[in-house]
Amino acid sequence: MHAPHSNWLPDWIKALIQSPKSALPDISAGVMMSVLVIPQSLGYAALAGLPPVMGLYAAIVPTLVYAYIGASSVSAVGPVAITAIMTSSALSGYAAGSLQYVSLAVTLALMVGVVLWLASVLRLGWIMQFVSRGVSAGFISAAALLIIAGQLKSLIGMPIMGDSLISMARSLTGTQMLIHAPTAWLGLGLLGVLLLNRSKSAFAFLGKAADFAKRAFIIVLAIAAIIMAHVFDWAALGIRLLDTLPTDLPHFALPDLHPSTVIALLPSALLIALIAFISSAAIAGNYARLRSQPFSSNRELLGLGFANIASGLTGGFAVAGGLSRTSLNVALGARTPLASVVCALGLLFILQMFGAYLAGLPYALLAALIISSVVSLIDVRTLKSAWQHDKADAVSFLATFIAAITFGLNVGLVVGLLISFAAMIYRSHRVRVAVLGQVVGHKGGSEHFRNIERYQTRTFDNLLILRIDESLYFGNADSVHRTIMTLSHEHPRANEVILVMTAVNHIDLTAQEMLIALSAELTTHERRLHLAEVKGPVMDIIKHSPVTAALTGQLFLSAQAAVETLKAKGEDWHGL
Incomplete structure (x- = not known):
């Protein structure tokens, strides 16, 4: 017997109830994430031109909502670079940080959530079907590379800014000091230690406890870094450290929904919703594929929608599934959404009880953690596989990747979508029309008809049997017509x-x-x-149209029936 409320519980909660011990890796990952996402959330809020505390608000309640509703078991939803940059761009006509700016950012988050929720109601998750594997892998690889480049500011003290290689290069123009030596020594050293920690040989001598030791090592490293920052006064060396954290709690409030405000923000809300969904679904779908788990795009729309509505109602800004957050979540050992729940609750607890003790955490450590977790997402393997087996997907990968790193993730994603549509239209336009023959069996002709270029077949002088290998629509009707007429001219004796x-x-x-x-x-x-061999749905269409009346021949249930009815006495043999 199931409890009456069990139907309201997600499957992952039911599984944890049945096996409480399985929660330990998620609890461990969530605790570590709660510490490590604090500087990241503060930074993304600043990137959006908002007070830092809004980044923390966007990382608490929306994370809890997505954990309960969302489609992915490991996707970490919260403030990310894409939504931060797009929020800043949408509100560029207002003074960053002003009360009006903050109010509009909160309203925008709520509108993005409503748009995503409506899309889930309309079941528009099928949009992801038009994002090919090449586009998805190219986008994720470019995002990983841009995240790594963006973290150089904290890793080695490089004064780099921007959301693309062009804008990053411009930010360095005229800069005399590209590297801050103390920060670089610390950051590169931490990065080397973390990469070593991620290797299979790290802590192998501990046997079954090796995985736990790897995760615990990160917390120990963070504590040690904070202590050393105070003991050796790293701030005096110019190393950037985390300041005292704000401790205000998220509070529920309805943002400005005046009709003029909604109309003005609607185009930006639609664009942010689209980009947030596609980027989040690409990341979540990628991890679902790697873990052989089911993934529902419509469920992802629903989870993201309610997460953004929650962010707008609790003083945050637009959120999405972050590549760096998700890869870090996975690297720390997350298996289910429980890790995100623990992270959000832990973040709230830390801010209230231990926020002051986190002051002094080096940003270089966060940068090293992010880089070590996303470097594996640069998907060279998929590019090699696509180049060997599907050149079109390889071109999609490269075009998306180059456009994204050169002009930004938004442009890269649009380019990838356009290429996906173009490839789909091109393939459906170039319809293969195969000439069929009757497959030769050991006792003569069989009931199977196959391409005469691939099988040992028998053909008939007066018959031209053609198979159309695509649905027929306005984009390929003309080319199919021309191909059939060309083939009929090549078989002058075939009058059927x-x-x-x-x-x-x-x-x-x-x-x-x-x-x-x-x-x-x-x-x-x-x-x-x-x-x-006309399929039922197609027959339903043409039987009420002029096609059947205009047809000079007949409708046959099978190719075999057509041949038996129409073949002449003479026949020729063709084969490989």
């Missing part, structure tokens, strides 16, 4: 043309008109047009 429709799942009005015109044109050459 049979179209095998096994691969045709839909036929639009333009394609129906094409079949009518094709039948008429073949008639002028003293040939008849027949259809065979």
Whole structure:
């Protein structure tokens, strides 16, 4: 017997109730994440032109909401670079940090949430089907590289700013000192230690306790860094340290929803919602694929929608699934959304009880942690595989990657989507029309009809059997017409043309008109047009259209039935 309320519980909570010990890795990861996301959240709020505390607000309640509703088991939702940059861009006409600016940022987060929620109601998650593997991998790889480049400011003291290589290069123009030596020594040293910690050989001597030791090592390293920062006065050396944290709690309030405000922010809300969903779904879907877990795009829309609504109602700004946050969450050992719950509650607890003790945490440590966790997401393996097996996906990867690192993630994602659509249209336009023959069996002809170029087949002088390997619509109707007429001219003795429709799942009005015109044109050459193996949905369309009336031939249930009815006495043999 299940408890009456069990249907309201996500599957991961039910699994933890049945096996409480399985929660230990998530609790460990959540505790460490709660410490490490504090500087990151503060930084993203500043990047958006908002008070730092808003970054913390965006990392607490929205994270809890997504953990309960969202589609991914490990995606860490919160303030991220993409939403921070887009919020700043959307409100560029206002004074950053002003009360009006803050109010509009909160309103924008709520609107983004409503847009995403409505998209989930309309089940628009299918949009992700148009993001190819190449585009997704290229986008994630570019995001990882840009995150690494952006962290150089904290890792080695390089005064780098921007969301693309162009803007980053411009930010360094005229700068005399590109590296701050004390910061660089500390940051590179920490990065080396963390990369070593991630290796398989690290703590291998501890056996089963090796994984726990790796995660605990990060906390020990953070505590040691804070102590050393105070003992050796790293601030005097110019090393950037975390300041005293604000301790105000998130509070519920309805933002400004005046019609003029909503209308002014709607275009930005739609764009942020689209980018946040695609980038979050790409990241979450990638980890779901790596972990062989199911993933629902519509569920992702719902989770992101309510997370942004929660952010807008608790004084935060627009949130999404962050690549650096998620990769760090996974690197720390997260397995279920419990890690995000512990992180959010831990963040709230730390701010209230131990916020003062975190002052002195070097930003170089956070940068090293982020870099060590995202470097593995630069997906060279997928690029190599695509180049060997699917050049179009390789081109999509490279175009998305180059556009994203050169002009920014927004542009890269748009370029990737356009390439995905272009590739889809190109492939559906170039329809393969195969000439079929009857497969030869050990007792003569079989009931199977295959491409004469690939199989040992038997063909018939008076029959031209063609298989259309794509649904018919306005984008390919003309090319299919031309191909069929070309093939009919190449087989002058075939006065019966049979179209095998096994691969045709839909036929639009333009394609129906094409079949009518094709039948008429073949008639002028003293040939008849027949259809065979028409699928039910397609038959439902054409039986009430002029196609069946204009057809000079017949409708056959199978290619075999058409051949038996129409073949002449003479026959030729063709084969490989």
